[in-house]
Amino acid sequence: xxxxxxxxxxxxxxxxxxxxxxxxxxxxxxxxxxxxxxxxxxxxxxxxxxxxxxxxxxxxxxxxxxxxxxxxxxxxxxxxxxxxxxxxxxxxxxxxxxxxxxxxxxxxxxxxxxxxxxxxxxxxxxxxxxxxxxxxxxxxxxxxxxxxxxxxxxxxxxxxxxxxxxxxxxxxxxxxxxxxxxxxxxxxxxxxxxxxxxxxxxxxxxxxxxxxxxxxxxxxxxxxxxxxxxxxxxxxxxxxxxxxxxxxxxxxxxxxxxxxxxxxxxxxxxxxxxxxxxxxxxxxxxxxxxxxxxxxxxxxxxxxxxxxxxxxxxxxxxxxxxxxxxxxxxxxxxxxxxxxxx
Amino acid sequence: xxxxxxxxxxxxxxxxxxxxxxxxxxxxxxxxxxxxxxxxxxxxxxxxxxxxxxxxxxxxxxxxxxxxxxxxxxxxxxxxxxxxxxxxxxxxxxxxxxxxxxx
Numbered sequence: 001x002x003x004x005x006x007x008x009x010x011x012x013x014x015x016x017x018x019x020x021x022x023x024x025x026x027x028x029x030x031x032x033x034x035x036x037x038x039x040x041x042x043x044x045x046x047x048x049x050x051x052x053x054x055x056x057x058x059x060x061x062x063x064x065x066x067x068x069x070x071x072x073x074x075x076x077x078x079x080x081x082x083x084x085x086x087x088x089x090x091x092x093x094x095x096x097x098x099x100x101x102x103x104x105x106x107x108x109x110x111x112x113x114x115x116x117x118x119x120x121x122x123x124x125x126x127x128x129x130x131x132x133x134x135x136x137x138x139x140x141x142x143x144x145x146x147x148x149x150x151x152x153x154x155x156x157x158x159x160x161x162x163x164x165x166x167x168x169x170x171x172x173x174x175x176x177x178x179x180x181x182x183x184x185x186x187x188x189x190x191x192x193x194x195x196x197x198x199x200x201x202x203x204x205x206x207x208x209x210x211x212x213x214x215x216x217x218x219x220x221x222x223x224x225x226x227x228x229x230x231x232x233x234x235x236x237x238x239x240x241x242x243x244x245x246x247x248x249x250x251x252x253x254x255x256x257x258x259x260x261x262x263x264x265x266x267x268x269x270x271x272x273x274x275x276x277x278x279x280x281x282x283x284x285x286x287x288x289x290x291x292x293x294x295x296x297x298x299x300x301x302x303x304x305x306x307x308x309x310x311x312x313x314x315x316x317x318x319x320x321x322x323x324x325x326x327x328x329x330x331x332x333x334x335x336x337x338x339x340x341x342x
Numbered sequence: 343x344x345x346x347x348x349x350x351x352x353x354x355x356x357x358x359x360x361x362x363x364x365x366x367x368x369x370x371x372x373x374x375x376x377x378x379x380x381x382x383x384x385x386x387x388x389x390x391x392x393x394x395x396x397x398x399x400x401x402x403x404x405x406x407x408x409x410x411x412x413x414x415x416x417x418x419x420x421x422x423x424x425x426x427x428x429x430x431x432x433x434x435x436x437x438x439x440x441x442x443x444x445x
Binding site for chain 1: 361375377384410434438
């Protein structure tokens with residue numbers, strides 16, 4: 001009887017295990033979410049930019065409409081196709097998969113919320129990493145309840161999210177890593193996942209290599225296409241009244257040049273009628289690209305690599321301190337770090 | 343878990359104390375619902391064999407059937423009923439008790 005009881009209990013455990021590990025991410029799901037994410041990585045920064053939408057709340061609404069809207073469409077499409085395909089194959093969507101779908105939607109909603117928050121509170125540099133982390137988390141959670149070796153791919157997504165941040169890869173490179181991870185990585189993950197059952201280590205690493213190679217390739221090509229080309233002229237030549245400031249010009253600003261920084265402060269406490277001008281001096285020579293007399297965001301330091309302001313320039317408020325000077329009275333000190341070298 | 347009195351005769355539900363039917367119920371409790379095809383693919387038994395066991399479980403009201411119509415072909419799914427879930431838990435308790443107190 002003990003033997004029968006043992007066999008029965010073992011059999012029950014096996015069936016419970018099988019029933020709980022019944023989550024399956026279909027290829028169409030990976031393709032839909034991957035293409036939606038990849039498309040957003042390519043167009044979001046172009047459409048939702050201060051150039052077209054100068055005010056924070058306008059960009060926040062645009063994020064809600066574009067990012068939230070496209071992901072909602074992807075979610076509905078995925079849900080309907082998954083249920084239709086399962087019915088066609090005379091299969092069901094298990095209870096666990098229903099719950100994990102809700103988890104996936106919650107994580108996508110969190111991503112939209114955080115992206116909107118970044119518009120108001122900063123941290124935009126991390127936005128693409130944040131999205132990759134959330135998708136990696138979702139894949140890992142799916143993997144916990146699935147026979148598919150999804151945990152590996154979830155882990156690699158998280159590694160792709162955090163690794164570039166640690167080495168401070170330029171923002172534009174992060175964008176193309178995310179675009180490759182979503183647009184190429186997710187749709188092809190279905191194929192790699194199937195093969196991973198036989199070789200659980202090699203195929204995930206091969207997938208990761210494919211994504212990184214695609215990201216590096218795209219970033220190199222895109223950067224090369226837009227990189228300014230031409231002869232660099234001196235600032236004094238450019239400022240000469242007889243020089244025609246039309247078309248694209250590359251201008252060298254030598255080290256030692258004083259550049260006024262105009263600071264416009266809005267405050268509910270301070271009198272802000274005037275703009276504060278702080279003169280700063282360049283410590284390194286700088287080449288900038290202009291079009292019709294206006295900077296277009298490309299620069300390079302001391303004949304280094306051309307980079308965009310979005311990629312290379314970082315302004316951080318390190319410290320805000322207040323003190324009471326015994327002669328002058330209250331004093332506010334601000335420490336700002338401006339780095340342009342990458 | 344039921345308190346075991348030495349010498350007592352624990353009754354195991356005869357409907358559930360059958361390997362295939364135990365597996366069917368265990369699978370449904372974990373998965374929520376399943377079609378005939380999913381059960382067959384998981385248990386690796388023939389249509390006729392599975393059908394016979396399903397009929398007994400449905401007749402005892404341990405399992406309920408749901409027919410879904412709409413877009414595409416109609417689909418029948420099997421779900422464990424509250425009675426079936428309760429019966430399975432009692433069966434599991436008794437089985438565990440027997441395991442812990444072998445005769």
